[in-house]
Amino acid sequence: MTTITDVLTFLHGRPRLHRSDKLDLMKQALALFGDPQDKFTTIHVTGTNGKGSTCHLISQLLVAQGYHVGLFTSPFVLKFNERIQIDDQMIPDDQLIALVTAMRPVLAAAQLELTEFEWVTLLMFNYFAAQAVDVGVIEVGIGGAHDRTNVITASVGVITSIGLDHQDLIGPTLADIAVEKAGIIKPQQTVIYGELPAAVQPLITAKIQQQAAKGYQFGQAIQAQHVQWSPPQVQFDWMGTGLSAPLRHLRMPALATWQVADASLALAAAAAWLDQRHSQLDAHVVRQVLADFQVPGRLEVISQEPLMVLDGAHNIPAITALIATVKRVFAGQPIFLTMGMMADKDIRQVAALLAATNWQVTWTTVADNPRAADQAQLQQQIAAPFTYAPTWQQAFQNALQASGGAGVFLFAGSFYLITDVRHYLLAD
Structure with a gap:
């Protein structure tokens, strides 16, 4: 393969749907490359809505604080390379070409046929490991427990929201979807989660307790207070009890209440990861990042x-x-x-x-x-x-x-x- 067109044609030509809901094939493929997913810490983000915006903001906050941050999201808006970024920079075409060219014969020799999402996920893990990122902010593709990204033991897990979507794959009921998303929760993990439907809230809290994890919920331990709208901008105070000092008079471009909720979850996730490194959010950095924050295609x-x-x-x-x-x-x-x-x-x-x-x-x-x-x-x-x-x-x-x-x-x-x-x- 010599051009980015060749690479994208190859990737988009892979099967779209998973053959099973097991992670065995993904783990086999990763093992061929030395388990790159274990060579950096991770923040794992799932949710019916809001996970992309939350991932982007977590990444920007940590980059602005001086860390080397990988970001994996989907779908892309303008260019495929958007899905795999380091320090807010898309993976260059030449790196993408080189990685696919190197990986194809290894997978072929092992007779492993991956779906498109498995391929992209494997590319991402290899790229982040090769570039020695401090942390990877990883957005789930669909669901959680059986998603191909769920081969990591993330130090921070985030569940932004739970609602009806992809019922054919992870449903059909809201409870089924909640159980699937709760599958990203790992032992002793810090779990950040949004306001959830009352019917499924016990499923998430039970999983947190079962895994001896620490849970922080928006609207409870995490709060956005004194929210004042002046479209296209909003001002609010952020509280992350036990995570970081309160931050007052934060401003960001926003039209919707869910944007404030997503920002609050992102702040909490970044603060939790920093706390594990005996650091905390820098208020000046937070203000700068929020003031310019905008995710393409989201309001x-x-x-x-x-x-x-x-x-x-x-x-x-x-x-x-x-x-x-x-x-x-x-x-x-x-x-x-x-x-x-x-x-x-x-x-x-x-x-x-x-x-x-x-x-x-x-x-x-x-x-x-x-x-x-x-x-x-x-x-x-x-x-x-x-x-x-x-x-x-x-x-x-x-x-x-x-x-x-x-x-x-x-x-x-x-x-x-x-x-x-x-x-x-x-x-x-």
């Missing part, structure tokens, strides 16, 4: 005239939160939503939630993605009136013409749609 304002907002809300909890946020922040303004989802998502229930708003909703099909819901699949699940445009560009043009450019132009649903919109409008 991201990409234009003021016209006002365009992107959000990768693609499941029931995320759509519920998005509706509440938009109603609060953009009260009284007309909302023109372009929505695109994968066919395996709960389109019917998402559509029902959107139908209860007074928004102008146009559904579209995410381009060049075989999993995307097409017009016929959408129409089967969405009650009339049903407005459809074959592309997001057409949906946007229709909205502009209908509104005269006045209002909020929102794009939501699959991150594949958000990636396409953002790349088209913002990429160099």
Whole structure:
């Protein structure tokens, strides 16, 4: 392989779905390379929503405090290399090419056929070990217990939220999903977790007790107090009882309450990892990092005239939160939503939630993605009136013409749609 195109074609050509829910194959593959996942400390992050934002902020906080930090997330927004970063810098193409070229014959000789996510996870562990990171901030792909990243014994575990998503893989019930996510909790670990549905809270606390771990929950030991909104910014005080000194008058770009919750969890996770190294959060560093913090595609304002907002809300909890946020922040303004989802998502229930708003909703099909819901699949699940445009560009043009450019132009649903919109409008 000589080009990044060759590498990405190879990786994307690997099987997408796991053959089983066991981690044996992943462990065999890692052993071939000397178990790189054991050569640095880790912070492991799972959750139905918010895990990507939380991971990015943990990484930025620790980098700003002088540590050598690996970051593993998914999906990417503009470029595949975003998924594997060190010190906020994407893995260079030449490093990616070299790693894949070196790893292929080793795996082939052992007759190990990995899925795409297994390959990317193995790449990440090898890269982080070779670059001798101090810590890897590792986002779970799906679930937790059986996720291919769950081959680590992380010193800090984070569960951002628990809701219905990926029921076909880790469900079908909320309790099933909670048990799967609790699978990242390890013995004597520090566990940071968000506000959870009452029905599954006992499952998480029981697992924490079973593993003799220390648990800190948002809304209890971790708190955001005196929250004051002045869109597009929020100010709050952060308390992490037993983790770090209180931090007052923190400011960050944010439109939604969940962004404050995610930031609070990230602060707690970073503080917990630092505490294990007999250090603590530097208040000046925290203020600097939060002041500029923005994750692409998560309630991201990409234009003021016209006002365009992107959000990768693609499941029931995320759509519920998005509706509440938009109603609060953009009260009284007309909302023109372009929505695109994968066919395996709960389109019917998402559509029902959107139908209860007074928004102008146009559904579209995410381009060049075989999993995307097409017009016929959408129409089967969405009650009339049903407005459809074959592309997001057409949906946007229709909205502009209908509104005269006045209002909020929102794009939501699959991150594949958000990636396409953002790349088209913002990429160099």
